[in-house]
Structure formats: C-alpha cells, structure tokens
Amino acid sequence: MEAPLNFSYIKAKLATAGLKSTHQRIVIYNALLTSGHHPTAEELYALVKPGNPSISLGTIYKTLEAFVDGNLIRRVLTTDGLMRYDARTDTHSHIYCVNTQEIVDFSDPELHQWIEDYFRHKNIHNLKIREISLQISAEKINPAERIVVE
Numbered sequence: 207m208e209a210p211l212n213f214s215y216i217k218a219k220l221a222t223a224g225l226k227s228t229h230q231r232i233v234i235y236n237a238l239l240t241s242g243h244h245p246t247a248e249e250l251y252a253l254v255k256p257g258n259p260s261i262s263l264g265t266i267y268k269t270l271e272a273f274v275d276g277n278l279i280r281r282v283l284t285t286d287g288l289m290r291y292d293a294r295t296d297t298h299s300h301i302y303c304v305n306t307q308e309i310v311d312f313s314d315p316e317l318h319q320w321i322e323d324y325f326r327h328k329n330i331h332n333l334k335i336r337e338i339s340l341q342i343s344a345e346k347i348n349p350a351e352r353i354v355v356e
C-alpha cells in the first residue's frame with residue numbers, strides 16, 4: 207500500500223480514541239480515510255491485503271469495531287444489509303443509490319433542526335433525540351453520472 211497521507215494525523219486520531227498506533231491499525235485507518243466513502247470490511251481487506259499479506263479479515267473486523275468503540279469511525283447499515291464504515295463522525299446523512307450501492311454524504315443543519323422541531327411539537331413523551339441521521343434510498347436519473355450534492 208501507499209504510505210499514509212499523514213502519519214502523525216493518524217497517530218493522533220488513534221491516540222484520542224485511546225488506541226495505540228500499531229502498524230495494522232494505521233494501515234486500516236489510512237485505507238478507510240483514502241478509500242473514498244463507506245467501504246465494507248471486505249472492501250478494506252482487499253485494499254490492505256496486497257501490501258500486508260499477514261493481515262486477516264478477522265483483524266479488519268476487530269480493528270474496525272475498536273475504532274467504532276473509540277468513536278473514531280461510525281457504522282453505516284445500508285438497506286442492502288451490508289455493514290459499511292464511515293471515517294466521518296460529524297452529524298451528516300446519507301443518500302444511498304440502489305443501483306450502484308454508492309453512498310453520498312450530505313449535511314443539512316436546517317433539515318436536522320426542522321426534524322427536531324417537528325418531534326418537539328408532536329405529543330411524544332419520554333423521548334430525547336440524540337442524533338439524526340437520515341438515509342435516503344434513491345436511484346440515479348442518469349446512470350452514467352455521479353450523484354452530486356452541492
């Protein structure tokens with residue numbers, strides 16, 4: 207694999223998650239950061255295996271779960287039933303393309319506020335919203351083009 211884009215950045219992120227910077231953790235986190243968005247454990251395994259032949263799929267799973275526990279990454283469960291992982295941990299939502307299984311991030315604080323306000327004005331007792339993350343299933347109008355969020 208290529209060298210991590212920013213070795214000290216990755217080490218600092220692992221430290222804030224309470225994790226020691228082992229070679230495997232650095233390689234896996236770097237692959238998640240550079241793979242675009244929301245790969246599965248199997249996709250990450252295919253990315254890191256050539257440069258790290260001793261790594262196992264089990265190690266990938268265990269490492270990803272340690273990252274989730276440390277709030278370094280998030281799980282994304284898509285409607286295709288696949289568990290994907292997201293290096294982005296800020297509040298955001300997802301557009302899921304049913305044709306290509308591609309996931310596009312979108313952030314809209316106004317929409318999230320609107321949803322919070324909506325629930326506040328409903329008669330729902332004993333409910334405190336912790337996080338809002340929408341997943342919009344969609345298909346491309348033109349399959350040859352990317353979904354672009356402006």
Ligand SMILES: [Zn+2]
Pocket residue numbers: 243244292294298299300310311
């Ligand atoms: Zn995301």
